[in-house]
Amino acid sequence: xxxxxxLINGLSQGSIYALMAIGYTLIVGVVGLITFAYGEMVMIGxxxxxxxxxxxxxxxxxxxxxxxxxxxxAGIFIHKVAYERFLDAPKNIAxxxxxxxxxxxxxxxxxxxxxxxxxxPPAFETKPFYLFGTDLYITTIHMVVIAIVVVLAIGLxxxxxxxxxxLMLRAVSQDKMAxxxxxxxxxxxxxxxxxxxxxxxxxxGLLYGTYLTNVSTVFGTVVGLxxxxxxxxxxxxxxxxxxxxxxxxxxxxxxxxxxxxxxxRDIIGFLVVFIALSFRPEGLFVFDFSKGIKRKGGK
Numbered sequence: 001x002x003x004x005x006x007l008i009n010g011l012s013q014g015s016i017y018a019l020m021a022i023g024y025t026l027i028v029g030v031v032g033l034i035t036f037a038y039g040e041m042v043m044i045g046x047x048x049x050x051x052x053x054x055x056x057x058x059x060x061x062x063x064x065x066x067x068x069x070x071x072x073x074a075g076i077f078i079h080k081v082a083y084e085r086f087l088d089a090p091k092n093i094a095x096x097x098x099x100x101x102x103x104x105x106x107x108x109x110x111x112x113x114x115x116x117x118x119x120x121p122p123a124f125e126t127k128p129f130y131l132f133g134t135d136l137y138i139t140t141i142h143m144v145v146i147a148i149v150v151v152l153a154i155g156l157x158x159x160x161x162x163x164x165x166x167l168m169l170r171a172v173s174q175d176k177m178a179x180x181x182x183x184x185x186x187x188x189x190x191x192x193x194x195x196x197x198x199x200x201x202x203x204x205g206l207l208y209g210t211y212l213t214n215v216s217t218v219f220g221t222v223v224g225l226x227x228x229x230x231x232x233x234x235x236x237x238x239x240x241x242x243x244x245x246x247x248x249x250x251x252x253x254x255x256x257x258x259x260x261x262x263x264x265r266d267i268i269g270f271l272v273v274f275i276a277l278s279f280r281p282e283g284l285f286v287f288d289f290s291k292g293i294k295r296k297g298g299k
Contacts, residue, residue, distance in 0.1 A: 004136055006254045012142040014250020015149040016207045020223060021230035021242035022153065023200030029173040029237040030193030032087075033094045037078050037102040038201055039224020043217060044105070045071040045202020046120075046209040047113065053121040060123035060210075064148070064203055071202025072195040074105070079194045084187055087176070102224075109217035117216045120209045145207050152200065153243070159196075169193050173237065201227070222266055229273040235283030245284065249273070 024038050045067035052066045082097035124144070128137040160166035171179040172189045180186050208223065209215035230249055234241030249269045256268035276284055 002258070006258050007251065008136075008138055008142060010251030010254035011247065012145050012250075013211065013254060014247035015146050016204055016211060017223075017226055017230055017246035017250045018243040019149045019152060019204040019207065020201055020227040021234070021246040022156065022239055023197040023204065024227040025197075025231050025234075025237060025239050025242040026156075026169075026200070027194055027197035028231065029239075030169050030197075031079075031083055031190045032173075032176065033083060033091055033098075034228075035078070035082070035098040036095070036224065037082070037098040037105065038198070038227055039220035039222070040102050040105040040109075041071045041074055041078075041198040041201040041220075042205035042208070042223050042227075043109065043215075043220030044074050044205070045199075046205030046215040046219075047109065047217060048202070049206040050118055050120055050209060050215045053123065058121045058123045060144075063123060063206055067202040067206040068199040069202075071205070072199040074202075075194045075198030076191065077101075078198070079191050083190065083194065087186070087190065102221075106217065106220060113217050115216060115218050117214045120213050120215050122213075123210065141211055145211055148203070148207060152203065156196075156200070165189075165192060226266075226269060229270060233273050233276055233284055238283065241283060248284075 020038075020042060023041075024035075027035060027038070048070035049063040049067045052063055056062075078098065078101050082094050082101055086094040086097065124140060126140050128139050130137045160170060168179070168184050168189045169192065171182075171184060172186055172193070176186050179189070205215075205220075205223075208219075226249060227246075230246035231242045232245075233248065234243065234245030249272060252272050253265050253269050257265050260268075
């Protein structure tokens with residue numbers, strides 16, 4: 001039962017990491033640039049929801065909207081400062097710009113709100129539901145987190161594959177030059193992709209704060225690195241792979257802290273990524289289906 005309980009906890013936390021990774025992968029795929037400011041987008045979503053809960057009303061669904069909008073607006077700032085002017089420039093220029101944006105946002109947030117932890121006001125009552133008459137339980141937070149992530153993942157899939165904007169996003173992610181030749185406004189589409197990706201990160205920040213019942217202005221760096229790690233583990237620009245990589249990190253973290261202590265949580269996640277990439281540097285969930293296919297002439 002203990003193992004199953006840790007699995008439930010890991011799936012819930014892994015779902016939050018998965019949403020972060022999906023948003024990050026969308027940005028990398030559409031914009032084509034690695035960003036180190038994504039953790040701050042997650043933090044902005046969490047802190048905005050915390051302030052909304054504290055000073056307006058602790059309404060969970062309004063909090064989701066506030067988190068998405070606030071991080072999306074921050075995403076516009078990042079796009080205008082770090083991406084738009086450097087889409088055709090060497091990638092290290094935009095990369096350094098995102099580092100600078102990350103430091104700027106984090107320090108401004110610390111000046112405004114401090115670096116201490118803040119208890120997230122409860123938006124709904126947390127109840128445990130015991131399963132099969134055993135000590136195994138699932139809480140309302142577990143169910144809400146997993147349900148929200150599943151709904152958003154399905155919604156994003158419909159958006160990407162069933163809408164005109166989604167078609168343009170996928171076209172730009174594959175080839176910006178070819179997309180521009182068929183009258184797609186690349187700058188506008190990359191902006192939309194960045195808003196959606198950072199908005200999902202903001203919602204993930206709210207879920208993360210709700211799950212841990214605590215938010216601060218300094219946790220963005222760690223969760224941002226976890227989003228990057230999940231993407232690398234699952235394969236960059238591979239949305240399903242990034243989600244699976246994030247779920248794996250969340251599950252292994254929970255099993256790890258049950259064996260050691262919670263202070264080892266972050267070490268365990270990054271150690272798993274290091275070991276996995278030592279054997280499969282292309283990512284655990286990236287497969288080359290062309291291997292073993294016979295070509296003409298036996299090549």
